[in-house]
Amino acid sequence: MKDLTTPGHSGKSVARVVSKSLGAIALCASALFAQAELGEPEKDELKFGFIKLTDMAPIAVAYENGYFEDEGLYVTIEAQANWKVLLDGVIDGKLDGAHMLAGQPLAATIGYGTKAHIVTPFSMDLNGNGITVSNDIWAEMKKNIPHKDGKPVHPIKADALKPVVDKFADEGKPFKMGMVFPVSTHNYELRYWLAAGDIHPGFYAPHKGDTSGTLDAQALLSVTPPPQMPSTLEAGTIYGYCVGEPWNQQAVFKGIGVPV
Template identity: 85%
Template sequence: MKWANTIRAAVATLAFATGLGATTAQAAKLGYPEKEELTFGFIKLTDMAPIAIAYEKGFFEDEGLYVTIEAQANWKVLLDGVIDGRLDGAHMLAGQPIAATMGFGTQADIITPFSMDLNGNGITVSNEIWSQMKPNIARREDGLPEHPIKADALKPVVEKYRAAGKPFNMGMVFPVSTHNYELRYWLAAGGIHPGYYAPHKGDISGQIDAEALLSVTPPPQMPATLEAGTIYGYCVGEPWNQQAVFKDIGVPVVTDYEIWKNNPEKVFGITKGFAEKYPNTTVRITRALIRAAMWLDDNNNANRPEAVKILSQSHYVGADYDVIANSMTGTFEYEKGDKRAVPDFNVFFRYNATYPYYSDAIWYMTQMRRWGQIPEDRSDDWYKELAAKVYRPDIYEAAARSLIEEGLASADQFPDFATEDGFRDPQTHFIDGIVYNGHQPNAYIDKFPIGLKSGEKL
């Protein structure tokens, strides 16, 4: 495709200018890391696992990197730390590098050479809300609920609360988080309007015309906020959905795997300036993270119990082993006692999970436009060009090729770099049946019954 070839050429030029071009051409001849002592940030979620495993299994040290890993209070503190240089890189929401580069919330050139995982989130409601939803949910022969549970079952509950003059409050972790967009997607697919943003008018609440009011709550605080009755439900990553089950305060009703099968989740974010100043270090970080992701998925997840033990430590996720294992080892518990096999709930390497696809970035931007965070129409090329500024498969390819040449990985474990254009095939596994084609973002946005369309502006 003409556009893909143009982007590939532009990326190759940029890679050469930053010192990455030589690494791509001769992948095995890696230079020494320009910066050896590094500090990485993370939020206490199981999908930070590649960073923890790269540290604990010595993959960073193999690259000559001496890494300190620090938990951060929330996503804003984490992003600010990367921007101001307190952190050299971090486990980030996929929307954060995109929004920063775009100038939504803050302005900074953040890039990602590595996608950290697929899936891993869920939507949980309080026991009280669950009891009101249950009459609206079909049952299997064994009496257990049919899955996926759609927001259609929640809609009468929301309508009842609104008729009584009660706001229906729900939590998500950050305005540009996957969780925000997944919760909005699920609600809207069930006919519940989650509200618009109007940053050009100074309204960043995201609650314009909302039938369900979404607000920010840090992930580890989700269960306590639900238990206090401040919110009636939330969308968050693990282990904070399973924590609600263990504490008997809520019921996870749907996973993001059921909303969008094998959806991209977190990324590893660094500044563009860091990649330009330290190109060898950047490739070596990516190599270590790829090896960690491979280890996490190796031999049909055989290493997951060891990974759970590592993550349960207080300086990583800090939840009980059993809580983390409930999802990390291939199962997921919905209503208490209703544990089902979900082998792909957490995916770290298979299905090309670590490759930074342009189409993944573009999907996030379509949802930003749908809900008003991008207030005006943009051309399809605008979406593609912004994606190519943020997602850096050239760096990923340099790292992967060097691993292949050293015998630490095989070519069949990665995309075919000779033909890969950065776009997944059209994706069909959404809860509302709408097909996503990353080459046609505007046509995709216009398919949704609820959300801004072409030519619309608040």
Template identity: 80%
Template sequence: MKTSSSRRTFLKKSVLAVSAALALSSGIYSTSAMALGEPEKPDLKFGFIKLTDMAPLAIAYEKGFFEDEGLYVQLEAQANWKVLLDRVIDGQLDGAHMLAGQPIAATIGYGTKANVITPLSMDLNGNAITVSNKTWEAMKPHVEMEGGKPKHPISAAALKPVVQQYKNEGKPFKMGMVFPVSTHNYELRYWLAAGGLKPGFYAPEKGNTAGTLDADVLLSVTPPPQMPATMEAGTIEGYCVGEPWNQQAVFKGIGVPVISDNSIQTNNPEKVFGLREDFYTQYPNTTIRVVKAMIRAAKWLDEENNKNRPEAVKILSKPNFVGADYKVIANSMTGTFEYEKGDKRSEPDFNVFFRYNATYPYYSDAIWYMTQMRRWGQISEYKPDSWYTDMAKKVYRPDIYKMAVAELIKDGVMQKSEFAEVMTTDGFRGVQNDFMDGIPYDGSKPNAYIDSLKIGLKGQDKL
């Protein structure tokens, strides 16, 4: 849609002041602290996976927010998460819609070693766990009912006797997730473990990267758009994925979503925008302008009680973005979610892009993902609490975020009051009591949290 012939002119500003960057990274906030220069690299290519939570990229593109920053962006769908990450690392992509675990894993050296950062969280929530019709019928006698309908949230304890029956018959019970360091993997594992099922361990030092050691449920990787067909073929009995691929199972009549990730943890941090650290070093003005555009897009998606969501769904349904049917995407993006066929419930926060400080890259969010990596063996050895904090600060970059916000406020596009909380935070959310099993999480005490979880590695445990 956007071409160089349609580029907008903008006022040339002075080069980014180093002192301002240092001031903001130290937590000092002033809307006049910096003067942002022109983008050093205006022509950019960003990658994404065909999921509704790539919306901030699509909206920043379609509504001209990138062009307002002098940026001329190509958005390109990628085959899977590994291809996407590899192409960011080798420079074929300038940045991408990423799983929160991808920049973290790359930086700590799990998989491909590279310094990847995130200056922006793209959304909260947006995932669900779906099971096949056959599995749902077997689970249903163990699900508590309320007013003739299943009572939510549904615990994996209802799945436990189904898995046991498979064991009795000598058959493996298989489920899909999208990538080993995906939010979906950790959410599915959390749900299973909270219900008393073991999702298996990784042992990278022994060459075992399947994550199925000592597992009651065998988890494997399936790309998001292929989830419904893979389940329909009987290869897996269920999966955890983002939208629209849970609602697609409902529309096709092949499966039933049993829980959304917002019910596993309220306002669960989801995707991030990821780019190489050296990209930011080389192109700081460009990076800040990208973040500005995406914050504006996130606000547009949520403003006035999601009034723009129908337009967003129309954009996302285009084949060059998500490419699913309008009705399938609208089922979650417009504030409802359908579980069992006909059981449509109001879920206004199923997708959150700006509310609840959704765009801010909290250190404690990064640390939670690392606690799950340690819990399931991807981090194979004990690490002190300070290690988790240090790694989080390498990857999550609120200093860049704050510079972008300062510019948005100076431009008159957004208000200081919209960022009052995050501009004074130390990057930690405090104690969170919003997980389905009631176990509190304190990002400043990761080892105490790991040890409090019933199933998983603890302390000095090694496989």
């Protein structure tokens, strides 16, 4: 393998090689691409799906800079409405591959939802999720958060949210939060964060035919597509959410929420 750090290879060249590698393999594709030996591509005209999130950037970079064409592939990319539509598109062949939640290929393999064999060649992000609450909820939480030098002490625990959720319960109002998909890390992370603060996120009971995940819940979690998180928060339908970027910072930009 060539040494890309030698004088003959500029920083731009290194970036191009890295970007080409990411764009070429950062796809969750159907089993069609799981070949024991590499040969001529079975298809050279491909359609890839994505959700509007910053972690789909490798696909966009490869598309805009012509890296797919460099590999003899003619690719179109298409935004999808939500994660279920995207997954179904890959399974039924409408999409040749997609930027996908880590849990979706695993869930499909074990038959959660539609059973299908999906190949996952590359993980596209790491620790990119955040939890955001509305301004009104943040105003109540701040009273319960330790401060140092006039600033909240991080990490901010769900303990600070517990009195707010209890107040909602006393008033007979459900405390609702959004996450992006049942098998998403966002769902797991939000549930863990809430439970660590003594807020029950609810049980799943598929053996009883209940897959809502809201049994005994003190905070009701429901699915909201990532691009719709800020508007759903602003409308008051939910009081907080867990999502990837840019939708946490979008709440800050619009002045409607605070990432915790």
